[in-house]
Amino acid sequence: MPPAQTSVPHPAIVSPAVKQEPRDGGHHGKVSSPVEKAKDDRPHIKKPLNAFMLYMKEQRAKVVSECTLKESAAINQILGRRWHSLSREEQAKYYDLARKERQLHSQLYPGWSARDNYGKRKKRKRDNGKCDSAEVSAGPFSPPCVLTPPQERAPTHTHLTHTHLSQASPASSLDSPATPTTALASPAAPAPTHTDHPHPHQGESSSAYAEQVQPLSLITKPNRAGRDHPLHTPQPPAPQPSYLHPHPLIRSGAKISGPQSSSSFSSSHPHYSPHMVSARSRTPPIFSRSFPLPPMSAPPPTSTTAAHHQSEQSLHCALTQSQPLSLVTRTKN
DNA sequence: TTCCCTTTGAAGTAA
DNA sequence: TTACTTCAAAGGGAA
Numbered sequence: 001m002p003p004a005q006t007s008v009p010h011p012a013i014v015s016p017a018v019k020q021e022p023r024d025g026g027h028h029g030k031v032s033s034p035v036e037k038a039k040d041d042r043p044h045i046k047k048p049l050n051a052f053m054l055y056m057k058e059q060r061a062k063v064v065s066e067c068t069l070k071e072s073a074a075i076n077q078i079l080g081r082r083w084h085s086l087s088r089e090e091q092a093k094y095y096d097l098a099r100k101e102r103q104l105h106s107q108l109y110p111g112w113s114a115r116d117n118y119g120k121r122k123k124r125k126r127d128n129g130k131c132d133s134a135e136v137s138a139g140p141f142s143p144p145c146v147l148t149p150p151q152e153r154a155p156t157h158t159h160l161t162h163t164h165l166s167q168a169s170p171a172s173s174l175d176s177p178a179t180p181t182t183a184l185a186s187p188a189a190p191a192p193t194h195t196d197h198p199h200p201h202q203g204e205s206s207s208a209y210a211e212q213v214q215p216l217s218l219i220t221k222p223n224r225a226g227r228d229h230p231l232h233t234p235q236p237p238a239p240q241p242s243y244l245h246p247h248p249l250i251r252s253g254a255k256i257s258g259p260q261s262s263s264s265f266s267s268s269h270p271h272y273s274p275h276m277v278s279a280r281s282r283t284p285p286i287f288s289r290s291f292p293l294p295p296m297s298a299p300p301p302t303s304t305t306a307a308h309h310q311s312e313q314s315l316h317c318a319l320t321q322s323q324p325l326s327l328v329t330r331t332k333n
Numbered sequence: 334t335t336c337c338c339t340t341t342g343a344a345g346t347a348a
Numbered sequence: 349t350t351a352c353t354t355c356a357a358a359g360g361g362a363a
Contacts, residue, residue, distance in 0.1 A: 114356090
């Protein structure tokens, strides 16, 4: 059943096609079943933005102006770092916003599934033209193009390795939350008192930890039917939050000017996402092309290429504005 | 003209 | 249940 298109033109709907979408859906000659055909005819409903995407949208312009950078890849790197340097309260705002996004999205498009968009974009290039299977094996500590048997490359507890531990040095701002946050001790969440354990593997019981700090996603997942964890009382059908009026996804204007209205951060701790680790590591970080950042703990800048120059600029920008260099782990030996 | 890059998070699939 | 994959934004750069 097509998601009963409400009269509300939700910005998630992209009229013509997804950006970059290969014409004809990219499935030339394969539009066999009428079902697929019907699918193609349906308007493309975009995924709701997640917390980081909302943050990016809001902050991108600022970073661009501050850093005089234009390339999104570089900007996103900076934003990614800044994201981690945000206090938990600040991040919680975006998680909260994103959660409401999803709620609204699911209300507008009850039948919509992220799966509907699968294949709408060109399949990601994964082989980089070389060592096609190495992409899965090459972590930050593996040389690119070195095949590693699955048994070896994935220690059973890789999921405990926080993404940013592998990508960023432990000195990353994650370890230095601005404040022990009372916000997270939301009415819904059972006041976590740890706050100084940003990384689960620092403690013994990751599960116990997880219950306290994992982001909403990890809580809702096992409970998808309910959409939200029971503890996270899904902001009752309450009147639409003020910031939703100019809905963040609504292109016609009003970008989210900051979710100042979020009264309580009912979302759980947004900082940690253990399950993201492996997924991230699938892509051997390559900065070779445009942003060859210096390897971690290998500061000596030796390159004089323009690209490197640019990366240094972006780095500098990021450093001077957010945090000490630490996560430039784009090691590339 | 089209895809890649780069980031994190949500949700999907496969085993 | 775990691991992995895809897509969401964005725009310069490469093919």
